[in-house]
Amino acid sequence: MNKAVFLDRDGTVIQHVHYLTEPGKVEIVPGGVEALKKLQEAAYLLVVVSNQSLVGRGYGTVDDVEAVNARMLELLEAGGVRIDCVKYCPHLPGEDCPNRKPMPGMPIEAARELGIDLAQSVMIGDNLSDVEAGRNAGCQMNILIQPAGASDYRPSLGATVVASGLPEAVDIVLHV
Numbered sequence: 001m002n003k004a005v006f007l008d009r010d011g012t013v014i015q016h017v018h019y020l021t022e023p024g025k026v027e028i029v030p031g032g033v034e035a036l037k038k039l040q041e042a043a044y045l046l047v048v049v050s051n052q053s054l055v056g057r058g059y060g061t062v063d064d065v066e067a068v069n070a071r072m073l074e075l076l077e078a079g080g081v082r083i084d085c086v087k088y089c090p091h092l093p094g095e096d097c098p099n100r101k102p103m104p105g106m107p108i109e110a111a112r113e114l115g116i117d118l119a120q121s122v123m124i125g126d127n128l129s130d131v132e133a134g135r136n137a138g139c140q141m142n143i144l145i146q147p148a149g150a151s152d153y154r155p156s157l158g159a160t161v162v163a164s165g166l167p168e169a170v171d172i173v174l175h176v
């Protein structure tokens with residue numbers, strides 16, 4: 001069985017841009033390439049799982065989402081990082097899609113496709129819905145990225161770990 005790190009896209013792997021539809025605006029977070037490379041070298045599969053309700057809201061198309069994803073992959077590949085799988089849910093909260101985080105559909109589906117043991121895997125994201133999706137999927141650790149100055153979610157989080165950004169989250173995963 002493989003182990004994986006599930007990664008939220010916006011605000012976790014790439015800089016958050018509200019309703020991002022332009023590939024030209026894609027920027028990897030600071031230190032993100034080096035951090036993901038460390039996970040890859042430690043034999044973690046890398047799976048991006050992203051809510052993209054902008055499609056359901058009519059602010060962009062599935063093609064826009066895929067163009068942004070492709071640009072993200074291109075920037076990561078230029079740095080030597082290969083993402084094993086990218087999944088996104090285009091639906092609105094009210095549509096009750098089992099893939100929309102905090103529902104665990106995307107990690108569970110990736111686990112089935114790639115032979116991932118969820119109990120050895122980790123979720124990293126900058127929203128409570130990310131860590132809840134990881135918890136709902138049965139991930140062993142769920143890390144909330146909470147940049148300095150953001151409002152403090154910690155009291156309600158129970159066993160969830162908090163990190164300042166993707167590099168620190170990765171260091172927590174690798175215990176360095």
Ligand SMILES: [Mg+2]
Binds near residue numbers: 008009010012
């Ligand atoms: Mg996010």
Ligand SMILES: [Zn+2]
Binds near residue numbers: 090099100
């Ligand atoms: Zn969906």
